[in-house]
Amino acid sequence: MLSSRDNMESEKSDISENCDPNSVPSAEKTAQPTEELDCENAKKPNKAEIKTIDECMETELGKVNEERVDFKVVFNKSKYDITFGWDKTIKELKLHLEDIIGVVQNAQKIMIKGMAKDEMTLRTAGIISGCKVMVVGSKMNDILAVTSVKQQFAADEKSLGSTSTKEPLCEQKIHRKVLDKGVPPDAMPGILGTKEPLPPVPLSGMLNKHGGKVRLTFKLELDQVWVGTKERTEKLALTSIKGITSEPIKGHEQYHIMALQLGPTDASRYWIYWVPAQYLDAIKEAILDKWQLF
Template identity: 65%
Template sequence: MDCTDNGDNNKENNVKENDSNCAINTEFQEITAIKSELPSLPNTEINSTQSMNLLTNSEPTAITLSEEVDFTVIHNKNKYDIKFPLDNNVGQLKQHLQDKIGVPTSLQKVMIKGLAKDDRTLKELGVVKGAKVMVVGCKLDDVIAVSTPSTQDTEDEKTSGATKEPFCKQKMHRKVLDKGIPDDVMPGLKNTKDELPPFPLSGMLNKSGGKVRLTFKLELDQVWIGTKERTDKIPMNSIKSIVSEPIEGFEQYHVMGIQLGTTEASRYWVYWVPAQYVDSIKDAILGTWLL
């Protein structure tokens, strides 16, 4: 009985082992079949040689230089041959012209089909080869010349300065003041300080007795001195000093000298300046730290 039982047990164990091996083989065959049906994936690894090939085969970045154009600038009947990039703007052109024509950029007006704005390029404005560009603007020396006193006036000023005579009593200023208050002068207030108005100060006179107005372009850091003949745009940082004194008998108005150059001889004299704006004019142009 024992031998028979052992034989039966061995047969049963062999059957189970064979069944297990068959199952494993079957699963392996199924997995192999599935893998064979999957699409092969490309090798995504890139070695150093391939990397260099990619870099060397890439398209180079195009570096293009702005096309230049030859044209003529006309200023005060003088002609200047200019070669300048079309993609540069009017502001850059003004910088280029400053040394050639002797007019500061702030005093230049470039005329290309009307007044050209600084941010417009020459290409946008349609400048072509052989075009003529008009530039309007006074040299700073010309502006100073308007305010430069004659030899006699200088002598009178030296004499008056030696005796510390008030402006309103000096001979060179009396020539203007004796003409009386201009009809269109702005109202003046003494012992008062007002902010600059949003409009020009007008109704005043210059040393020639002509009408003059002052416009304060704070956003441009400029003061515009306007007369019947022209308007000069003066950078505020080029003004060295400002002097003023009340007019005797009319203390609500001042005589004011705006120094445009390096010496007192370059003062631009303005008469009948409303007293309430004198301090604000100095503050705006010179800054309170210089007063």
């Protein structure tokens, strides 16, 4: 009689003899083709995808490494703490400020030792940590109100122009009585054929229609220009000035006669004499340029 151990060994032997070694693939033989198939079918990134990934990484690294500057923006007597990229442009800063101060980008003027140009970076414009930056501009409702007034003024001017004289201003009797006194001894030097930004000090040494001394102080952070005489200082809102008339003084073309239009008629003009020619465009830009887009 066979022992149970002998029976088990006999069964194992029978199974080994009856089993076809080629009928059941081993795990080792089965896994290999699967691994090879996965490698062949795996999606390889194309050059465009690799480039996109690289650009994204560069963009993210740029954001991390971007040099930023902290400063204050002053608008309508309110102050705002701003942190912005030092190498971003003034135009980008204006867009950033739209929602903060409620003034559209094209109606903003950034003042840093004069008006900063859109293409300048904050660095080249002179913005440094802790400095104050003045923003001049008006909100859309104010712009629309002034535009309506200016259109009415233009219509009134057209009507007046049909009856007004073509005689040069400097030859009209009303102006001759001031001009015949000659250039004031304390007049600021006039320069012909050049344009300069507004100086950091008031424009002085000019005369009004009574022959009295007059000076102009531009308070752009308040949207005002102060017209000062010996007797008093008149603080005019820039939006109250509907237009500017000017003309070179014959024989002294480096100076101009200039009038601030405060109403619809000739009687509403505030005349100023011996305005240096190089500042005329800057004066017009400071007062009127914000409305030209509209």
